Amino acid sequence: MRVREVLALTLTLAATVFMFAPFFWILGTIIYKGVSVLAKAGFSFLVDIPPLPGFNSLGGIANVLEGSLLIVGMAIAIAAPTSLLSAIYITLYEDSPIARLGRTLLDLMVEFPTIVVGISVFLVFGLTLGLGLNALVASIALALIMIPYTTIQAIEAMRVPKSMIYEGAVALGLRESHIAKILLIEGRRGVITGVLIGMAKIFGETAPLLFTTTTSFNIFANSPLSPVSAVPVLIYVYAFSPYTNWQQVAWGASLILSLVVLSIYLSARLSLGKGDRYA
């Protein structure tokens, strides 16, 4: 019988190694290739625009980084208030038909293929409303991807405070806005975590941007309605290109994107207490 115990341990340990090893391999690759590119390009990697294809120069990703920050920032500006309001409503009126429909929809939205979200946003805003490819349309697509994560996390965060204070608050005759304020203050850690997770998620999101951003990587977006390009799309296009210097820029950009995403995730992790889990 002892043999079987060892066998179970060996098999499950092997599965665990095969599950985690590729990720460390990926991180190792990105650090190895990315650091050498960054060392070669120097500080200009953050302030220059991407190089011409096929030349020896590396340039930088300043404008693409600016584009990413712009659309992610705008997406947060759209998604955060919408999510908080939705979460408050669903928490306070959990038995109402709108809240139930909303909750079910949010659970499904988390699983929407992001490419379909991108296409649909392009069809409605880019094509039908004639907005074309611009930062606003891209940020709407990202906001729709972020909203379910942030809202569900906020609902979870407010559940315990609600069960503790709701009856008392109603008995005191507090207005809805007061109750909402208390719930937000009590559940703030979870709410912030939700926003951070959503932010990390959309920072690395690529598929919806294929339909809403431009692949001219040498422009700076100067208004919310101007065309914009983003870091993940640059990685995709440059990775596929036959030019060595573009591929190198893609490795450098991957390192920067990984650092941004991983540090947002780790701060989300820290903002939660020990033992808490996020979805």
Add this chain to the structure above:
Amino acid sequence: MNYGVKKAKNRLIPFSSIGILIVIAFVGTMLGALIYYSLPALMKEGLLVYTTNKWDPNTNFFGGLAAVYGTFVVSLVAITIAMLLAVGSAIFLNEFALGKLKEFLIIVSDLMVGFPTVIYGFWGLYVLGPTLNPTLFTWLHKKLGFLPLFSTTPIGGSYLLAASVLAIMITPFASSLIREIYAQVPEVMVEGIYALGLTRWDAIKIKLSYIAKSLIGALSLALGRGIGETMAVVLTIGGALKVSTSLLSPGITIPSLIANQFGSAYTQIEQSALFSLALLLFVTGMSFIVIAKLVLLRGSLK
């Protein structure tokens, strides 16, 4: 729970409902638009848009069978690999891993779920592919090449390479689901198992059969998530518009066809054909998700 006070407040739709109402309206409009723009191709070609293997701008006929087939093959292979790894690692984390190690691995697993998918694809194209093609994949072709499954020489992207990268990406998600389901086996039962003098091997077997139904739910959820994955697959699938029985051959999936063709689709029918494929992808993916949620709701997960 309904209190008199709350009922009185419910008479008017409260201000805070505006957030979720906007979300509902947006999603409704978007799906309406997707269906509307899919109609030209669906009306002109009917279901042939899904069942014909021909993408021909000259005759203005577009059938995405290669992509439908590729999506099916890649998802199936990926979910098979992912489930083996996910079940194994979930058992390891619940039964054998201790305190700090378990905590660390769970954090890494969560990071893997959220890591940008385009980087998985980039790595798959430049590192995993060139590593597996001359080694494991060539070996498969040489030893098992008489099977249609491995009948082509591995060069560049392939169904199997895309499925491998996809499996790496969805395993952590499937694993965390299974970990939670596994941990919900009632304590009384576990005590009973050991009280009978059974070994850990028996305990694992009994627990797995106890959660079998929820495992199907987890599988379906991971499948629903994997089927729509775009970036990792488009970089590693090879982008060939063909139907091949060989897993080592390049192919295409629905998301990668859309990503490849969208920029160069000029006629209304070609665009519409892409949208109708996206619609099929959405409906299929969501079916898996809904089935998963129903199974999981009825199973051991709350």
